[in-house]
Amino acid sequence: MIIKVLGPGCANCKKLQKNVEVAVKELKLDASIEKVTDFKEITKYGVMSTPALVVDDEVKVAGKVAKPDEIKEHLQ
Template sequence: MVKIEVLGTGCAKCHRLYANAEQAVKDLKIAGEVVKVEDIDAIVDRGVMMTPALLINGEVRAEGRVPDVDEIKRMLTV
């Protein structure tokens, strides 16, 4: 099962990234869990300095931008 974390404080970009991640999981029909992390301390603990950020299985894959659904799908299949 893939764990996808969307890190951000709840801004519009964070919500868009969360929606894109959910759509990518749905399109690929994979077992994945998409979670939001809004706690600043938890975000900093993961080494992220710019939000929104996308982590896949604990690895930072995007920071300070919103990858589209197709880019997230590529990240999940590599």
């Protein structure tokens, strides 16, 4: 499983990444977490507001900081 956090590196992006790490740890998943800061790459996903969560190349959340429990729903 490949999880990507899309965003320029703002506080909300960092919070989403931490929440993703918590969710992956709690679910004991074997997943790689990548940070994508390049705007050209972000727009390839059709994301217009960050932060965004992408799981296996599918946008799951955009424009908000998802809590660990919400993220877990997208990872199961």
